[in-house]
Amino acid sequence: MxxxxxxxxxxxxxxxxxxxxxxxxxxxxxxxxxxxxxxxxxxxxxxxxxxxxxxxxxxxxxxxxxxxxxxxxxxxxxxxxxxxxxxxxxxxxxxxxxxxxxxxxxxxxxxxxxxxxxxxxxxxxxxxxxxxxxxxxxxxxxxxxxxxxxxxxxxxxxxxxxxxxxxxxxxxxxxxxxxMVGMPPALTASTGMDALTHAIEAYVANSRCPFTDGIALEAIRLIGQNLEKVVENGSDMEARTNMCWAQYMGGLAFSNAGLGMVHAMAHQMGGFYGTPHGVANAILLPYVMRFNMSACPDRYRDVAQAFGFNTGDMTPEQGALAAIRFIEELKKNIGIPMLSDTEFDPKDAVILAENAMEDTGMPENPRQPTIPEVVQVFMEAYLDKR
Ligand SMILES: [Fe+2]
The missing domain is CATH 3.40.50.1970 (Rossmann fold)
Incomplete structure (x- = not known):
């Protein structure tokens, strides 16, 4: 039982x-x-x-x-x-x-x-x-x-x-x-992306359950609709309140389902370079989703649906790609930097990857990576000059 x-x-x-x-x-x-x-x-x-x-x-x-x-x-x-x-x-x-x-x-x-x-x-x-x-x-x-x-x-x-x-x-x-009204736009952006990462990682985590699925999807929907608005206008109390609910539900979701590879890698960037937690998550999220896609494309298609896409005619893979592209666009619109803009140094990638494998978030990830695969995800993010 x-x-x-x-x-x-x-x-x-x-x-x-x-x-x-x-x-x-x-x-x-x-x-x-x-x-x-x-x-x-x-x-x-x-x-x-x-x-x-x-x-x-x-x-x-x-x-x-x-x-x-x-x-x-x-x-x-x-x-x-x-x-x-x-x-x-x-x-x-x-x-x-x-x-x-x-x-x-x-x-x-x-x-x-x-x-x-x-x-x-x-x-x-x-x-x-x-x-x-x-x-x-x-x-x-x-x-x-x-x-x-x-x-x-x-x-x-x-x-x-x-x-x-x-x-x-x-x-x-x-x-x-x-x-929260006094939060500067960059902090609103990075913490909002942290909340989004919580919800998405919880939705595909190995310990997910119907309770966490429900609150994670609603959190994703609210963030998709409100994060850009609140970064643009920090006094928009309706958007702030919606982000409150979203982060609340994202927090409850991951607290009960677990996190995943994005957090496992981001924690190491925080420990090594002091990269702000939300920034590190926001940078890594789409690259980890591409890595995980083969393990949970149908789940990522649900994420696209929560973002407002009509996924009825999409294959799971098409849906997953729509979700990833939405996140890439969102990141750009709210001013999230690329990995190459941070203090990340490729020569540290192996030690960061080794430490990430020890993080308690990693066992919850839907696809278990090897150390070289974690290094590869870091490098894909680093070399991406979009
Ligand atoms: Fe987090």
Missing amino acids: SYKELYQPVHLIIGEGCIREIPRHIDTFGGKKALIVTDRGLLKIGTVKMITDVLDGVGKPYAIFADVLPNPTVSICNDAKALYDREGCDYVIGIGGGSPIDVAKAVGILATNGGTVEDYNGLELSTYKSAPLIAVNTTAGTGSEVTRAFVVTDEKRKSKMLCVDSNSLAYLAINDPSM
């Missing part, structure tokens, strides 16, 4: 102004002092203040750790945990895109389980539920606020650790589009 276990945060709230619901939820677990985990940029532009105003309004104390950087490292997690202890905090509020929320998850797990982040590199390695975590998303999105995964860079190995742990699930996940 086979069965499927599904994961999601305890509470999820979505919609403009929903950050006002945070204090009510803090009272349900009796939180006394929060550690807010965020980054300098969000502090500077006033995004963090939107949350501290809500906490100040009801007299809830907090300390702020704002030293999270993109592709956060083990030492950043340790610094945040040290502040949590020094300030006598008993719950965590992560405010940001993937990086601050990932660090907040690490702090929550370390608070109740002890040890170091490296101890949780892998699948379900903690014993106890994290300290209560409120995950406030400011991008759309990494999906980190709804997933049981957090990614931390091992600065010594220059590699990314993917910690997949249901004890790290948020107590409360918040997606308020008013928190």
Whole structure:
């Protein structure tokens, strides 16, 4: 008898102004002092203040750790945990895109389980539920606020650790589009492509199920209709709200179905060069889809249908190519760079490919590559001068 276990945060709230619901939820677990985990940029532009105003309004104390950087490292997690202890905090509020929320998850797990982040590199390695975590998303999105995964860079190995742990699930996940209005177009573009990659990888992942299929396809449809609009006009609240839903569903889809080769390769670019996660995914997505096409052309044809193509008369291969071309066009329209525009160096391709084979996303990919095949996909992306 086979069965499927599904994961999601305890509470999820979505919609403009929903950050006002945070204090009510803090009272349900009796939180006394929060550690807010965020980054300098969000502090500077006033995004963090939107949350501290809500906490100040009801007299809830907090300390702020704002030293999270993109592709956060083990030492950043340790610094945040040290502040949590020094300030006598008993719950965590992560405010940001993937990086601050990932660090907040690490702090929550370390608070109740002890040890170091490296101890949780892998699948379900903690014993106890994290300290209560409120995950406030400011991008759309990494999906980190709804997933049981957090990614931390091992600065010594220059590699990314993917910690997949249901004890790290948020107590409360918040997606308020008013928190996202300040996102610059390039960040809107790359995080939106990350969300699209989540949905597409989940839709073809080996551990997919009817639940993840349904939300993945709807996420793809919403991204196809709204990403360009919101990159063009960041104040389009309808498009922002639709992207919130899409990233929410993409996050839930991959958290329950798994990822694939795009993320397995992109994680290595993040660890090696610090390439922003969404940019690396966006660059690699169509090349990996071409590699995977022979294993799941009918599934990729469904993706084309979700993008709005009339696929009734298309063979699975024609449909898959339509989906890939749509993504290539979308990338161009929203200003995603080519691989040759990044710090990627072809002489690193073998080590990147070797590390990608170890990534927990790889076993979910519908076609299992060899190391030379991963190298080849990197090189196809690198040599493509379109
Ligand atoms: Fe991602």
